[in-house]
Amino acid sequence: MSTESYVPVAAAADIAPGTAKTVVVDGREVAVFNVGGTFYALDNSCPHQGGPLADGWVEGTTVTCAWHAWCFNLTDGSMTLGAFARVETFGVRVEDGQVFVSNAPRRPEVR
Numbered sequence: 293m294s295t296e297s298y299v300p301v302a303a304a305a306d307i308a309p310g311t312a313k314t315v316v317v318d319g320r321e322v323a324v325f326n327v328g329g330t331f332y333a334l335d336n337s338c339p340h341q342g343g344p345l346a347d348g349w350v351e352g353t354t355v356t357c358a359w360h361a362w363c364f365n366l367t368d369g370s371m372t373l374g375a376f377a378r379v380e381t382f383g384v385r386v387e388d389g390q391v392f393v394s395n396a397p398r399r400p401e402v403r
């Protein structure tokens with residue numbers, strides 16, 4: 293059984309508010325978003341056809357996939373248009389100007 297650990301992925305200054313960055317955690321692409329100084333991490337691969345969510349548009353705490361506009365809540369990975377899809381999220385910590393992302397994905401609840 294693996295244990296959760298937080299992996300350093302970027303300097304906080306490299307992900308400015310209003311932007312996102314694709315990082316790799318344990319070989320997996322994760323999109324890290326900075327929304328007004330709060331960081332969120334989602335699986336970078338959109339469950340529709342794999343569009344990179346880090347390239348999506350963010351409004352509030354919702355990201356809209358740049359490919360076909362599916363929308364996900366950054367806080368829990370739930371889909372805002374319905375419960376037929378979801379994205380895993382990851383814990384994020386910022387310490388001493390460094391962003392750390394958990395290697396343990398969290399499955400959002402289906403609502």
Ligand code: FES
Nearest residue numbers: 338340341343357
């Ligand atoms: S790949 Fe994201 S909406 Fe189609």
